Amino acid sequence: MADSSSFLPPLCKRISHKSYVIRAMDLTILSLVFSLLVYRILHMSHNDTAWAVAFFCESYFSFVWLLLSSTKWSPADHKTYPDRLDERVHDLPSVDMFVTTADPVREPPIIVVNTVLSLLAVNYPANKLACYVSDDGCSPLTYFSLKEASKFAKIWVPFCKKYNVKVRAPFRYFLNTLTALEDSDFAKNWEMTKREYEKLRQKVEDTTGDSHWLNADDDFEAFTNTKPNDHSTIVKVIWENKGGVGDEKEVPHFVYISREKRPNYGHHYKAGAMNFLVRVSGLMTNAPYMLNVDCDMYANEADVVRQAMCIFLQESMTPNHCAFVQFPQAFYDSNAYEVAMLHSYRGRGVAGIQGPIYEGSGCFHTRRVMYGLSPDDLEVDGSLSSAATRSILTQESLTREFGNSKAIVKSVVSALQRESNPQNELTNSTQAAKEVGNSHYEYETSWGKTIGWLYDSIVEDLNTSIEIHSRGWSSSFISSDPPAFLGCMPLVGLEGFLQWRRWITGGFEVLFNKQSPLIGIFHQKIRFRQRLVYLSSCMGGLSSIPVLLYCLLPAYCILHNSPLFPKVLCLGTNLIIFVGMPCLYILWEFMSLGVSVQLLNVPICASLSSIFDVALKLLGISKTVFIVSKKAIPGTKSGCQQEDDGLNPYSGKFEINGLLFFLPGIFILLVNLAALTDFLVGLRLWSRSEGGGSLCLEEACGCMLVAMLFLPFLKGLFEKEDMVSHCLFSIKVPF
Numbered sequence: 001m002a003d004s005s006s007f008l009p010p011l012c013k014r015i016s017h018k019s020y021v022i023r024a025m026d027l028t029i030l031s032l033v034f035s036l037l038v039y040r041i042l043h044m045s046h047n048d049t050a051w052a053v054a055f056f057c058e059s060y061f062s063f064v065w066l067l068l069s070s071t072k073w074s075p076a077d078h079k080t081y082p083d084r085l086d087e088r089v090h091d092l093p094s095v096d097m098f099v100t101t102a103d104p105v106r107e108p109p110i111i112v113v114n115t116v117l118s119l120l121a122v123n124y125p126a127n128k129l130a131c132y133v134s135d136d137g138c139s140p141l142t143y144f145s146l147k148e149a150s151k152f153a154k155i156w157v158p159f160c161k162k163y164n165v166k167v168r169a170p171f172r173y174f175l176n177t178l179t180a181l182e183d184s185d186f187a188k189n190w191e192m193t194k195r196e197y198e199k200l201r202q203k204v205e206d207t208t209g210d211s212h213w214l215n216a217d218d219d220f221e222a223f224t225n226t227k228p229n230d231h232s233t234i235v236k237v238i239w240e241n242k243g244g245v246g247d248e249k250e251v252p253h254f255v256y257i258s259r260e261k262r263p264n265y266g267h268h269y270k271a272g273a274m275n276f277l278v279r280v281s282g283l284m285t286n287a288p289y290m291l292n293v294d295c296d297m298y299a300n301e302a303d304v305v306r307q308a309m310c311i312f313l314q315e316s317m318t319p320n321h322c323a324f325v326q327f328p329q330a331f332y333d334s335n336a337y338e339v340a341m342l343h344s345y346r347g348r349g350v351a352g353i354q355g356p357i358y359e360g361s362g363c364f365h366t367r368r369v370m371y372g373l374s375p376d377d378l379e380v381d382g383s384l385s386s387a388a389t390r391s392i393l394t395q396e397s398l399t400r401e402f403g404n405s406k407a408i409v410k411s412v413v414s415a416l417q418r419e420s421n422p423q424n425e426l427t428n429s430t431q432a433a434k435e436v437g438n439s440h441y442e443y444e445t446s447w448g449k450t451i452g453w454l455y456d457s458i459v460e461d462l463n464t465s466i467e468i469h470s471r472g473w474s475s476s477f478i479s480s481d482p483p484a485f486l487g488c489m490p491l492v493g494l495e496g497f498l499q500w501r502r503w504i505t506g507g508f509e510v511l512f513n514k515q516s517p518l519i520g521i522f523h524q525k526i527r528f529r530q531r532l533v534y535l536s537s538c539m540g541g542l543s544s545i546p547v548l549l550y551c552l553l554p555a556y557c558i559l560h561n562s563p564l565f566p567k568v569l570c571l572g573t574n575l576i577i578f579v580g581m582p583c584l585y586i587l588w589e590f591m592s593l594g595v596s597v598q599l600l601n602v603p604i605c606a607s608l609s610s611i612f613d614v615a616l617k618l619l620g621i622s623k624t625v626f627i628v629s630k631k632a633i634p635g636t637k638s639g640c641q642q643e644d645d646g647l648n649p650y651s652g653k654f655e656i657n658g659l660l661f662f663l664p665g666i667f668i669l670l671v672n673l674a675a676l677t678d679f680l681v682g683l684r685l686w687s688r689s690e691g692g693g694s695l696c697l698e699e700a701c702g703c704m705l706v707a708m709l710f711l712p713f714l715k716g717l718f719e720k721e722d723m724v725s726h727c728l729f730s731i732k733v734p735f
């Protein structure tokens with residue numbers, strides 16, 4: 001496929017972002033905290049509990065800082081040259097695009113529709129693309145909306161390609177208005193397309209209000225008497241691009257699927273849905289590459305598939321095997337900017353080691369890697385080695401690993417051998433596709449264990465990513481500007497809290513399961529620093545305990561009149577070295593990213609409840625569940641921050657939950673304020689008596705710092721508005 005002539009310019013370039021200034025700062029802070037630790041050890045016997053607790057917390061923080069410095073030691077990303085693709089590659093590879101949705105209420109169908117339209121319209125030959133939507137909600141409304149979207153796609157896709165539209169999700173594109181300068185042909189088409197989109201939007205909205213009439217339509221028969229957690233498999237080919245040649249007017253294949261669900265069967269949430277998508281697409285189109293996006297993550301860059309191909313096709317010429325290409329997660333909600341920045345910060349750092357972590361969305365995977373291959377199974381030219389052929393390609397082992405569908409085994413063999421699939425009609429595979437959607441299909445196979453998306457954790461992305469890197473694969477990171485994918489993030493209120501809690505709980509689950517970065521140090525092929533990155537992702541939630549203790553320590557010391565910081569140096573130097581410098585440096589880092597320090601409050605509170613969740617799971621008392629985040633298009637009726645619609649499963653519980661979750665923050669604040677008051681009273685008495693007792697000035701400064709960070713909790717307590725969201729993001733630190 002790719003022309004390997006070495007004199008042609010490359011399709012991509014790796015760009016290193018390492019900075020010696022940042023490295024020097026990181027090392028300085030490390031040496032400071034280490035010297036503090038040494039001091040604490042030397043003076044341990046003279047001091048009390050507070051001293052020991054401080055030593056424990058600071059040891060933990062030093063370890064975290066070490067992990068962080070290691071992560072960002074050599075940041076890198078890739079720049080791609082999609083314009084060079086056509087002259088280098090004569091036959092572009094096919095790509096199967098997967099969208100997952102799970103709940104028509106929390107994920108309004110119009111959002112799914114926009115994501116799908118943006119994918120169908122990407123700048124790539126339509127006969128090389130297929131879009132599959134998995135609906136875990138088994139919703140006739142979602143299916144109806146997608147059917148309507150496929151009709152609109154016949155107008156939308158040619159329009160985007162003809163006028164080289166940049167943003168191909170209609171709800172975003174039509175936010176801009178026409179300028180008077182636009183030529184009349186374009187203006188006419190624009191008006192017409194906008195009108196059609198409005199009709200589609202209206203239809204979806206009307207049906208959301210009243211979907212009963214759907215029951216009368218034969219095509220919706222499969223949805224009658226179904227419940228989201230109790231129904232048979234549904235596979236519907238919505239649109240088939242028969243005889244497609246890659247023309248600009250063509251719309252790629254488009255398929256709707258919903259796997260079987262039964263009340264007493266575990267279905268493994270998104271990971272289970274992804275594995276079903278892999279199987280169905282394997283039967284129908286069997287593309288060597290698979291793009292995976294969450295239902296709210298639309299393609300914001302028309303060239304995104306071409307960009308990813310630049311990496312895969314360039315990499316295939318070198319022995320450096322790239323298993324997946326990850327684009328950073330970015331969001332169109334303004335309040336998610338901070339999380340996006342943190343994502344991209346970590347993404348670039350780890351991209352300079354073995355490659356970015358798979359983030360669950362905006363990622364192109366290689367089908368063969370998902371089928372369990374290791375780099376060792378391949379020859380230099382990418383074909384299966386003879387040893388791998390003997391061990392993997394036997395009928396017996398294939399059936400054991402992939403399940404007893406003959407059609408699946410056949411498609412797996414052709415995927416592993418990189419044979420292109422014979423063109424046949426998609427509808428011929430519908431029956432086989434339904435079979436592999438049965439709840440018991442994966443029973444005693446390797447799906448979710450070593451093949452496909454892995455189970456065992458609600459953060460299937462982290463889990464799966466570790467497995468891939470452990471086999472010795474690398475991955476690549478492309479941070480393009482504008483962002484390649486944009487989604488929605490419910491950062492405010494309880495919703496945001498629940499999302500953080502899922503991530504942190506999932507991280508803990510990974511720490512204790514087979515994929516744990518603590519296991520296999522000597523026999524796995526994951527690089528040491530990469531392992532450290534995973535370790536910090538998994539144990540991020542543990543920080544809440546030392547943070548909580550540390551935030552209470554200055555107050556404890558004031559109340560007990562015991563020292564928290566070394567008294568060897570004079571007060572000013574003490575403060576500058578041990579409190580001022582690290583704080584200023586961290587602040588500077590946050591501010592240079594545009595991130596508010598109070599962002600830290602959410603994970604702290606969320607992780608305390610995650611620790612509780614995981615403890616219950618380990619004790620076998622409860623199971624962790626995947627609560628789908630609520631998504632919305634800003635300014636619409638289905639807004640993320642909408643009033644309670646009564647459909648939210650947590651409605652009614654909100655106030656109590658909100659207060660319980662944020663109790664640690666309020667507690668910290670009140671204790672620190674009490675200690676500060678005590679200090680001020682003490683100060684007055686001291687100035688009167690002039691002598692006796694020591695002054696806890698450093699500790700008081702510590703108390704003030706903590707109180708400032710947690711101040712929004714106080715405001716939240718006294719103001720009537722939603723306390724939770726107030727605590728989280730509405731107030732920035734007064735620095």
Ligand SMILES: O=c1ccn([C@@H]2O[C@H](COP(=O)(O)OP(=O)(O)O[C@H]3O[C@H](CO)[C@@H](O)[C@H](O)[C@H]3O)[C@@H](O)[C@H]2O)c(=O)[nH]1
Nearest residue numbers: 100101102136269270273294295360361458459626628629
């Ligand atoms: O039973 C389920 C649950 C979820 N989903 C889908 O999974 C995606 C992610 O769910 P969301 O609620 O948006 O979670 P986020 O926290 O925003 O997602 C991030 O974190 C998840 C792990 O917690 C990853 O799965 C996601 O890809 C990643 O973007 C959505 O498309 C859902 O429809 C399913 O298909 N089936």
Ligand SMILES: [Mn+2]
Nearest residue numbers: 294296488629
């Ligand atoms: Mn999401």
